[in-house]
Amino acid sequence: MSEQIVKMTVGELSDRLATRDVSAVEAATAYLDKISELDGDIGAYITVTAERALEQAAKVDKLRTEGEKLSPLAGIPAGIKDNICTKGIRTTCASRMLENFIPPYNAFVIERLEERNVVMLGKLNMDEFAMGSTNETSYYKPVRNPRDLTRVPGGSSGGGAAAVAAGEAAFALGSDTGGSIRQPAAFCGIVGMKPTYGAVSRNGAVALASSLDQIGPLTKNVLDSALVLEAIIGYDENDATSLDYDWPSFTQRLEQGAKGLRIALPKEYFGEGAAAEIKEAVKAAASKYERLGATVEEVSLPNMRYALPAYYVISSAEASSNLARFDGVKYGFRAEGCNDIDEIYKATRSEGFGREVKRRIMLGSFVLSAGYYDAYYKKALQVRTLICEDFNRVFERFDVILAPVAPTTAYKLGENSGNPLEMYMGNIYTVPINIAGLPSLSIPCGTDSQGLPIGMQLIGKPFAEPLLYQAAYAFEQSSGKGDA
Amino acid sequence: MMVSQAVLQKYEMVVGLEVHVELKTKTKIFCRCPTEFGAEPNTQCCPICLGMPGTLPVLNRQVVNFAVKAGLATNCEIALTTKQYRKHYFYPDLPKAYQISQYDLPLCEHGYLDIETEKGAKRIGITRIHIEEDAGKLVHVEGKGTMIDLNRGGMPLIEIVSEPDIHSAEEAKAYLQKLRAVIMYIGVSDCKMNQGSFRCDVNISVRQKGEKGLGVRSEIKNINSFQFVVKAIEYEFVRHVEAIEAGEKLIQETRRFDQSSGKTFSMRSKENATDYCYSPDPDLPVIEISDEMRNTLKAEIPALPDQRKQRYMEEYGLTAYAAEQLTIQREIADYFEKAAAQTSYPTLVANMILSDVARLLPPDETDIPIDPAHFAAIAQMSGDGRINSGTCRKLVQALWENDTDPESLVREKGLEQISDTDVLTAFANEVISEQQKSVADYRAGKAAAFQVLVGQVMKKTSGRGNPVKIKEILADLLK
Structure with missing residues (x-):
């Protein structure tokens, strides 16, 4: 039974829990057992909260026995990326800097999950402060791809993607600043959703780049993604960038099909940079959409080539600012043996942050410094406007943009870790979406010759989440991938 | 330096x-x-x-x-x-x-x-x-x-x-x-x-x-x-x-x-x-x-100091400087208006606030511990000539420590101004005979000596003499 439980989707497990065919404690136990069995190899978790998970599960079972009306997510075991604050449970951001940081508050999304009696299994490994796309920058340990343990799971939400793919969590919450949900989802062969900027409150998510960050679900299939996003989406008065919008149900219109859908294929996503097998897989998906009754047309997003540099300027600038607070004064790591405050700052930040984090802080401080601001930061903001205009133009005539998530499938551990630029190039297809604040859903669309998963993304205009789910579901159903 | x-x-x-x-x-x-x-x-x-x-x-x-x-x-x-x-x-x-x-x-x-x-x-x-x-x-x-x-x-x-x-x-x-x-x-x-x-x-x-x-x-x-x-x-x-x-x-x-x-x-x-x-x-x-x-x-903004200042200059004939000084603290201006409304000598109220009160108020404080009606009464007595300016200042000081009706205080303590020519002339003659040196100095053209003589007459009235009268009488007697 235990093996079956961890293979179930959220939707299936939810049904079994509702009929009391499976108890929440059984479900939690199955997942905790799986974590014990596999996580030594995979490294998806930084902290496992087994005791708490079993307590939460027992509470769910009790409520259900008492006849309480429960959310479809009640009793579902989930993992949470370790940059999302959890009250009383350490939240490290995979950094030495926050090794012992225990937040006295919950993130908005955690409150939402707790209200729905989701069972939290633990805190998931990630690239340090979400900087990286291989999960190798974690201070604690790298994460390995469950599909091939010699390969990376992608990042920065690599722990979440690996956990869901390996049956170590029914779903996970990740964060996506430049592709950090979608790329690991693609590398691990699961579904990852980056919602419209402002759709999910950032309150309590440790910021990487505030104008780009969004929290979203990593799930086994499209329905699960819709179920989880419905639970965490919505206005939060404690996040000034939160959207006050009346969201429709995502699950209700899933089965409306792809007929009449106008799909755009941006030619810039099918250039020399992308692996041939990936281009073929996404084009094959486009053909399938045509067979399902959609129209597909090639379009151009001419400013895409500026997106990556603009992204690294904006995100590093915001990151250097957001991470300034980690100074060893109030919480977290503090270097020993310092004689004065300046020494504390220097030593704490030198020893507390890893290489990639320091690289981005320096890059960010540079582009914000007097004399360089206009040439870099201001220019990047101008590029941001151009990119938004590119997308707007396409969305005047199309409902969805279909594109690859990443130019390659999962690489070997260590393959790119010595070459930051190479690593940054891996985000080339995902960052434009964050720059424009758009929703994008990453779903599997086949495997390459080595059997590694290939992901494609369905990109919509702001608030197009219901449509993206509908389109993705149609594809998933036609591929026979909806069942676990 | x-x-x-x-x-x-x-x-x-x-x-x-x-x-x-x-x-x-x-x-x-x-x-x-x-x-x-x-x-x-x-x-x-x-x-x-x-x-x-x-x-x-x-x-x-x-x-x-x-x-x-x-x-x-x-x-x-x-x-x-x-x-x-x-x-x-x-x-x-x-x-x-x-x-x-x-x-x-x-x-x-x-x-x-x-x-x-x-x-x-x-x-x-x-x-x-x-x-x-x-x-x-x-x-x-x-x-x-x-x-x-x-x-x-x-x-x-x-x-x-x-x-x-x-x-x-x-x-x-x-x-x-x-x-x-x-x-x-x-x-x-x-x-x-x-x-x-x-x-x-x-x-x-x-x-x-x-x-x-x-x-x-x-x-x-x-x-x-x-x-x-x-x-x-x-x-x-x-x-x-x-x-x-x-x-x-x-x-x-x-x-x-x-x-x-x-x-x-x-x-x-x-x-x-x-x-x-x-x-x-x-x-x-x-x-x-x-x-x-x-x-x-904008509609919520009350009359600002400059508007009040303008009004004080027009209504009470205050100088621009005095009006500015009075209006830079809202509570003081409010107090001034309350007191000024209860006397026929608003300018005196202004002067008393800017000199006597300013001396007594600690920096940054605006709380005047005297009933505005009492303050106005002092100004009234002063303006009417019933008390002299020295008494006026002493009354402000006294009420600051213990606020009471200044009219009764003046009556009880006999603080009314002495303007009677005969009484003042008698005191003046005493002083002239006692202060030969000052008299000589004055006659030799030293103006300061005259102030000494005025001070001495005032002393004999226990500070209650009418200073204008005293000066007139002394000037007459020393011609």
């Missing part, structure tokens, strides 16, 4: 002031912590104002409303949209290592205030007013080291930057008094200097009179009384002149004013100044100020 008055006369100072005013909103600028002053250290903080990971600021709209009011009351243009920026620097009292402030698009710009000094009226330009959060406070505890109190962190501030239109310490003081008056009139701050809710930075440079360019500037940080602003400016002016005269090179630097020595000391020079890496705060959307909102706030 090394330089003479004549040398100082060749130079003029160019001064601009930056004032930080703490707004009296109920909660802090980006969280819901209370803003009361004087709480136990670190009891008015939350994860947001402590800048803890993952927390987000949400702007308290009342801060914008108060700042717009301050802008309107100082004749500023109000921006239609304005942004908040992060100003980065590392210091233990700044939990996020950046202060949320404003940069190139301040909320208010291009305003002015009219000031009045004894030399006359002058207009001082206001460059900008922007909103920002306050930092915490470092407390040095003997034997324990430096402690951090973050109660003040995240308190709402406006920074008001003047144009460098100020050319004397007196003008600086008049500007600060006027600014404080306006802010207090509109009720957006208590402006308590001793509690740090009104703090001043001075930017000063010195040049030869007639020159157009500016000298090397020094900035004196965080001065917490008007008196110290005056002292710091005067000290710094002389220091600059001395350096220029001696051919020394001044450097652009930040200095602090030491209260005990009355001197300024260098804190840091501009060469190693921090680059604040200003950047727009992505957590905070653009602030919009609609016409409707601006008009609503």
Whole structure:
């Protein structure tokens, strides 16, 4: 039974829990057992909260026995990326800097999950402060791809993607600043959703780049993604960038099909940079959409080539600012043996942050410094406007943009870790979406010759989440991938 | 000081002031912590104002409303949209290592205030007013080291930057008094200097009179009384002149004013100044100020000091200077109006407030412990000639300590003025025979000797004599 439980989707497990065919404690136990069995190899978790998970599960079972009306997510075991604050449970951001940081508050999304009696299994490994796309920058340990343990799971939400793919969590919450949900989802062969900027409150998510960050679900299939996003989406008065919008149900219109859908294929996503097998897989998906009754047309997003540099300027600038607070004064790591405050700052930040984090802080401080601001930061903001205009133009005539998530499938551990630029190039297809604040859903669309998963993304205009789910579901159903 | 008055006369100072005013909103600028002053250290903080990971600021709209009011009351243009920026620097009292402030698009710009000094009226330009959060406070505890109190962190501030239109310490003081008056009139701050809710930075440079360019500037940080602003400016002016005269090179630097020595000391020079890496705060959307909102706030602004001042000049015939002095503290002006309404001598009430009351009031205080009706009664008796000016002053002093009906006090203690010519002539004759030397001096042309004789007659009346009469009688007798 235990093996079956961890293979179930959220939707299936939810049904079994509702009929009391499976108890929440059984479900939690199955997942905790799986974590014990596999996580030594995979490294998806930084902290496992087994005791708490079993307590939460027992509470769910009790409520259900008492006849309480429960959310479809009640009793579902989930993992949470370790940059999302959890009250009383350490939240490290995979950094030495926050090794012992225990937040006295919950993130908005955690409150939402707790209200729905989701069972939290633990805190998931990630690239340090979400900087990286291989999960190798974690201070604690790298994460390995469950599909091939010699390969990376992608990042920065690599722990979440690996956990869901390996049956170590029914779903996970990740964060996506430049592709950090979608790329690991693609590398691990699961579904990852980056919602419209402002759709999910950032309150309590440790910021990487505030104008780009969004929290979203990593799930086994499209329905699960819709179920989880419905639970965490919505206005939060404690996040000034939160959207006050009346969201429709995502699950209700899933089965409306792809007929009449106008799909755009941006030619810039099918250039020399992308692996041939990936281009073929996404084009094959486009053909399938045509067979399902959609129209597909090639379009151009001419400013895409500026997106990556603009992204690294904006995100590093915001990151250097957001991470300034980690100074060893109030919480977290503090270097020993310092004689004065300046020494504390220097030593704490030198020893507390890893290489990639320091690289981005320096890059960010540079582009914000007097004399360089206009040439870099201001220019990047101008590029941001151009990119938004590119997308707007396409969305005047199309409902969805279909594109690859990443130019390659999962690489070997260590393959790119010595070459930051190479690593940054891996985000080339995902960052434009964050720059424009758009929703994008990453779903599997086949495997390459080595059997590694290939992901494609369905990109919509702001608030197009219901449509993206509908389109993705149609594809998933036609591929026979909806069942676990 | 090394330089003479004549040398100082060749130079003029160019001064601009930056004032930080703490707004009296109920909660802090980006969280819901209370803003009361004087709480136990670190009891008015939350994860947001402590800048803890993952927390987000949400702007308290009342801060914008108060700042717009301050802008309107100082004749500023109000921006239609304005942004908040992060100003980065590392210091233990700044939990996020950046202060949320404003940069190139301040909320208010291009305003002015009219000031009045004894030399006359002058207009001082206001460059900008922007909103920002306050930092915490470092407390040095003997034997324990430096402690951090973050109660003040995240308190709402406006920074008001003047144009460098100020050319004397007196003008600086008049500007600060006027600014404080306006802010207090509109009720957006208590402006308590001793509690740090009104703090001043001075930017000063010195040049030869007639020159157009500016000298090397020094900035004196965080001065917490008007008196110290005056002292710091005067000290710094002389220091600059001395350096220029001696051919020394001044450097652009930040200095602090030491209260005990009355001197300024260098804190840091501009060469190693921090680059604040200003950047727009992505957590905070653009602030919009609609016409409707601006008009609503404008309608809430009460009569300002200048309007009252104008009225006092017209209604009571006060001089511009007296009217300005009376109106720079709202409570004092209110008190004046209450008392003035109950006597036929409002000018006397004004003079009594500006001389006798001003002497008795501690700095920054406005609470006059005398019933305005009693105060008016003193003015009435004085104006009617029933008491003389000395008695008038003594009565104010007496009622300050123990407020009572001054009429009965005058009656009980027999303080009425003696104007009877026969009585005064008798006293005058006694004095003339007793004070032969002064009489001789007076006759030899020494005017001061006459005052001595008047004083002696007054003494014989126990201070109750009518001074005008005494002078007439003495002058007559000594012809």
